[in-house]
Amino acid sequence: MADTNYDVIVLGSGPGGYVAAIRCAQLGLKTAIVERELLGGICLNWGCIPTKALLRSAEILHYAQHAKDYGLKIAGAIEADLEAVVKRSRGVAKQLNQGVTHLMKKNKIAVHMGEGTLTGPTSLTVKGEKGEEKLTAKHVIVATGARARDLPFAPADGKRVWTYRHAMTPKEMPKKLLVIGSGAIGIEFASFYNDMGVDVTVVEMLDRVVPVEDKDVSAFLEKSLTKQGMTIMTDAGVEDLKVTAKGVRAKIKDSKGKVSETEFSHCITAIGIVPNTENVGLEKLVEMDRGFIQIDDYGRTKSKGLWAIGDCTPGPWLAHKASHEGVTTAEAIAKELGNKDVHPHPLDRANIPGCTYCHPQIASVGLTEAKAKEAGYEVKAGTFPFIGNGKAIALGEAEGFVKTVFDAKTGELLGAHMVGAEVTEMIQGFVIGKTLETTEAELMQTVFPHPTISESMHESVLASYGRALHI
Structure with a gap:
């Protein structure tokens, strides 16, 4: 008979749930995860990752169709093989799903496949291939995620x-x-x-x-x-x-x-999305607002021992926010269970970046110029276009810009906004800056490597103070 009593049980194995489980295991807690479908949840199997694989195929197609712009000739017709593009994307998802399976084994996390329903703050039943299992724990983390919202007058049918x-x-x-x-x-x-x-x-x-x-x-x-x-x-x-x-x-x-x-x-x-908080046994255990579980800064619900993270809690509904919450909650639980070496920090929502992988890409962190003004700041904002950046021109990607927003009084970086090639990889520089509570002075004194698109980040800071060099 499998063990059914744990320190922590995580309900849901998306980027919030599986990361929370790993951190719990690292902290020496006996941990189990319950998943009804696929390890890795929506993000790995049906969301963030496989969509990036699709978008990469589209990007390569775009480059191939514009080969002559780079002095190249490609003989014959260039066309998309939809079946092969989808197959590649599914292969990427499968590889990552297997990666999470490996991480569960490596960290000795018990996996219970099946539909989990809470019977109390720290107990649940799992209906799966093995029939019904009853599990108990000192703490339970709900990480059930969310699903796509249907149009009321035209629910998705998968055909049209x-x-x-x-x-x-x-x-x-x-x-x-x-x-x-x-x-x-x-x-x-x-x-x-x-x-x-x-x-x-x-x-x-x-x-x-x-x-x-x-x-x-x-x-x-x-x-x-x-x-x-x-x-x-x-x-x-x-x-x-x-x-x-x-x-x-x-x-x-x-x-x-x-x-x-x-x-x-x-x-x-x-x-938009609808949180997966129905039929899980949550109704009497937590407070909800439009279906989203209300939590404190560490993931606690109103029931002792019951925690929640990720897309089933208030937004932003992003995988990296869920993972970060997972670590915070795991550390808060370990602390409650007597671990004196952990020091959980609540999430600062102002420092969560957002990335959109359209063509051109978008990335941002912090306040927009309008939101900063609404919040009462006197702002200094500057923009630097990619057309002034040597690397962007050499790549044939001169469309785009970087915009930075500062508090005119203190020089605090309030927000950064980018559109163009590879900006989703560059935004992290500003995220680190914000987390370290940077001002324009440190950013201006930072040496950016040449030739890189990231030099536009430096120039946009300079532009905010009327000091841009290349426009």
């Missing part, structure tokens, strides 16, 4: 109306695609299918695409995507969606209030 999961394993290439929502997920899929040669229309109900980003980034991205052949409709809404034999018929209300009907072959809905 897709969520991100269907969009990742398409049986056929759409001819004309409608993407509803221009957050990270919507815009990444719009970018992927556009690069693959699909006619793409994006409908966003707010007044700009990627609405959480700085408005300069939104404006730049809209211009760039339109130039790439996309139709972007902001301040617009899908009033109705009817599935037909050939596709979907959408009633779209534009920014002027005019409603028109358009036919599409497929539709992707990317209008």
